[in-house]
Amino acid sequence: MTQSSKRDFLAIPDFSAEELYETLDLAARLKSGEYAERPLAGKTLAMIFTKSSTRTRVSFEVGTFQLGGHALFLSSRDIQLGRGEPIRDTARVLSRYVDGIMIRTFDHTDVEELARFGSIPVINGLTDLLHPCQIMADLQTIRENLGRDLRGVKVAWIGDGNNMANSWLNAAYRFGFELRLAYPRGYEPDAEILERARAEAKIIVTDDPREAVEGAEVINTDVWASMGQEEEAAERARAFEGYCVDDALMERASDRAIFLHCLPAHRGEEVTDAVIEGPRSRVFDEAENRLHIQKAILVRLMGQQDGDPG
Ligand code: CP
Ligand code: NVA
Numbered sequence: 001m002t003q004s005s006k007r008d009f010l011a012i013p014d015f016s017a018e019e020l021y022e023t024l025d026l027a028a029r030l031k032s033g034e035y036a037e038r039p040l041a042g043k044t045l046a047m048i049f050t051k052s053s054t055r056t057r058v059s060f061e062v063g064t065f066q067l068g069g070h071a072l073f074l075s076s077r078d079i080q081l082g083r084g085e086p087i088r089d090t091a092r093v094l095s096r097y098v099d100g101i102m103i104r105t106f107d108h109t110d111v112e113e114l115a116r117f118g119s120i121p122v123i124n125g126l127t128d129l130l131h132p133c134q135i136m137a138d139l140q141t142i143r144e145n146l147g148r149d150l151r152g153v154k155v156a157w158i159g160d161g162n163n164m165a166n167s168w169l170n171a172a173y174r175f176g177f178e179l180r181l182a183y184p185r186g187y188e189p190d191a192e193i194l195e196r197a198r199a200e201a202k203i204i205v206t207d208d209p210r211e212a213v214e215g216a217e218v219i220n221t222d223v224w225a226s227m228g229q230e231e232e233a234a235e236r237a238r239a240f241e242g243y244c245v246d247d248a249l250m251e252r253a254s255d256r257a258i259f260l261h262c263l264p265a266h267r268g269e270e271v272t273d274a275v276i277e278g279p280r281s282r283v284f285d286e287a288e289n290r291l292h293i294q295k296a297i298l299v300r301l302m303g304q305q306d307g308d309p310g
Contacts, residue, residue, distance in 0.1 A: 008115040009297055010108075010124040012132045012170040019300070020136075020174055026296035027140050027289065038068025039303030043099040045069060047125070048090075050076035050105040051227045055263065056125045056133070059290040060102050060298075067295055067303070072098065076105075091117035100302040106228055121301035123294075128163060128228065129190065133297065134262045135167040137289035138220070139175075141282050144289075145258050146217055150175040156216035156253070157181045158209045159243055159270055160236075161189035164222045164262055169193045172201035180204040182212035184239050209243055213253045219280075220260045221245050221270045237269065246272045250280060258282045 008014060015023065029035040045064045049057065057073065064071040076082035081090050091114045094101055100121045103111055108129035115122040124132055139150060146153055154177070157165050161183045169189055172179040173196055181189065184207055188194075197203050206212055213219055224240045225233040250259065259271075259281045267273045276283060 006119060006121050007301055008122045009132060009301060010111055010115060010122065011130050012135060012167060012174055014132075015174075017174050017176075020139075023136065023293070023296045023300055024140055024143060026299060027136075027292040028143070030295050031140075031289070031292040039299055040064060040067035040069030040099075043069040043302055044097070045071045045100045045102060045298070045302070046074055046094050046098045047071055048074045048076065048079070048081065048101065048103040048105070049125075050082070051126065053104055053125070055287055055290050056102075056104055059294055060125065063291050063295040063298060067298055069099075069298075069302070087113045088117040090114070092119075095119040100298070123297060123301065126163060128226070130167050130170070131163045131262065132167050132170070133290065133294055134164065135171050136293040136297070137286055138218075138260050138262070139171060140289040140293050141258070141260060141286045142218055144285065145282060146256065150177050152177070153218060154178045154180070154216045154254070155218040155220065156212040157183075157220050158212060158245055158249070159183060159187075159221045159240060160224055160226065161187050162222060162226050164220075165189040166193045168220070169197040169203070172203060173197040173199075176201050178202040178204070180206065180212035180216060182206050182209040182243070184243070187236075187239065209245075209249055210252055213249050213257075215252075215254050217254045217257050218260060219245060219250060219253050219257055222262055223264070223266055224270055240270070244268075244270060244272060245275050247274055247278075250275055250278075260286050263287055 061071040087110050095118045102123040102125045104125035106128050108127040111124050111127055157168050166189050224236040261283050
C-alpha cells in the first residue's frame with residue numbers, strides 16, 4: 001500500500017513547532033476522551049523490534065487497536081531482516097502490505113534507509129541516536145503539570161548524553177526552551193545536534209548536576225548503560241558516580257519541579273527509590289502518555305484518507 005505524500009517521524013525536527021503543538025493538543029484530546037474517532041480502520045502498522053521493549057511495544061499496539069487499526073509485532077529474531085535481508089528490500093516489501101512502520105533498532109541510519117525506501121510513514125521507536133516518541137510523551141507530561149506553553153520551561157538532564165539527551169536537544173531546538181545538561185567527560189551528546197540546538201535555545205552544559213538542577217522545573221534522567229551497552233555497565237557506573245538524582249539534588253530544583261524518567265529505571269543508580277516513588281515523580285503519567293502521544297502521531301501520519309494532504 002502506498003500514500004502519495006508520506007511523512008515520517010524519525011526525529012522531533014521532522015515536524016514544525018506548529019505541527020508538534022497540534023500533535024500535543026491532539027494527544028490531550030485523546031487522553032480526555034474528547035477525540036474517539038477510528039481513523040486507522042482497515043489499516044495496519046508493522047512494528048519492527050531489534051531491541052527489547054515494554055512501553056513502546058504495548059502502547060503502539062494498543063494505540064493502533066484503539067484507533068481502529070491492526071498492529072503487527074515483528075521481532076528481528078523471526079523476520080528475514082535478522083538473517084541479513086537488506087533494509088531497503090524489507091522497506092519495499094512491507095510497503096506493499098501495510099500502511100505504516102514503527103521500528104526500534106540500534107543504528108539510526110538503518111531507520112533513515114527504511115524511511116527512504118519505504119513508501120509509507122516510518123516512526124522511530126528508539127535508535128542509539130534518538131528517542132523522539134518518548135520526549136513527546138515527556139512534553140505532554142510537562143504541559144499537564146507546568147502549563148501549555150513550553151517556551152518558558154527550564155529542563156535539566158542529568159546523566160548520559162544518549163538517545164534521550166539528543167532528543168531533548170532536538171525538542172529545545174524546536175520549542176526554544178532552556179535545557180541544562182550535566183554529564184561527565186566522555187559521555188557527550190551528539191555534537192551536531194547540540195550545536196544546532198544552541199542556535200535556537202539556551203543550552204547550558206556542565207559536569208555538575210547541582211548546577212544543572214538549580215531552579216529547574218523538570219529533572220530528567222535515564223539509565224547509565226543503554227541497550228547495547230550492557231558490557232560497559234561497570235565502567236559507566238564509575239564514570240557516573242555523583243550523578244544519582246536524590247532528594248538533595250531535587251531540593252535545589254524549583255518548588256514546582258517534577259521528576260521524569262523514561263523507564264526502565266535502575267533504582268540506586270541514576271535515581272534513588274525515594275525520588276522515583278516520591279511526590280514530585282510523574283514517571284507513570286509519563287509512561288501512560290506514550291499511548292496518547294503516539295496515537296496522535298499515528299493519526300497525523302496514517303489517519304488521512306487516500307488523497308488527503310499529509
Ligand atoms: N521508555 C521506553 O521506551 O520503554 P520501553 O523500552 O519499555 O519501550
Ligand atoms: N537510553 C535507554 C532508553 C530506554 C527506553 C536505552 O536506549 O536503552
